[in-house]
Amino acid sequence: MLGWQGYMSIEYGDAQILPATLADCVDIAAINQEVFVQTYADVTPEATEEALCYHVDDNWLARKIAYYENSLRNGARLSIAKMGLKSVGFAMAGSEFGLYVLPEYQRSTVGLRLAMTLAPEIEQSEIQKITFTVVLGTAAVQFYERLGCKPTGRDISAELPVLRGGQVLPQVEMELSLEDALLAREHVGALLAKRH
Secondary structure: OOOOOOOOOOOOOOOEEEEOOHHHHHHHHHHHHHHHHHHHHHHOOOOOHHHHHHHOOHHHHHHHHHHHHHHHHOOOEEEEEEEOOEEEEEEEEOOOOEEEEOHHHOOOOHHHHHHHHHHHHHHHOOOOEEEEEEEOOOHHHHHHHHHOOEEEEEEOHHHOOOOOOOOOOOEEEEEEEHHHHHHHHHHHHHHHHHHO
16 A cells, blocks of 8 residues: 555645535535536546536536435435535445545545545445546546555446547546455554544
């Protein structure tokens, strides 16, 4: 497992990691949208603001809010990270797993602390591994590698919606085994304990 010391270069004090409620789903969907737009705009020349606004249309946010509300109602666990009143990230464990952190907080401990909320969910479930969709060429690839995720070799770019000009969004699948999730939890827990 790669080291985290150089990765966590920003200190924001203690973000609160809380169980998400239905009322938090608006913020969660907005974080999802902001991370999506910023990530692709930084990585893919074809992902202009206009193209991304086309992809993330007016109904996208409403659909995402409903998706996260339904996920909570159906037993998914969502954790939300807050800095004061501002929601800055979230993690989801259920039929799908995900972790999103606003760009300005991505090199802090927020992502690690949210990842820690996923480990018990993985441990208590029947599954032996989970998969994440990761955008090529971003810091997220390194983040997931540090958690112990490995590429599956599956390029899922063509399976997902395209931008207005027909360009695909560069995404791959990475997986995390139960064993690696437990190792990551132990390692990250020790690291976070040292920082306090």
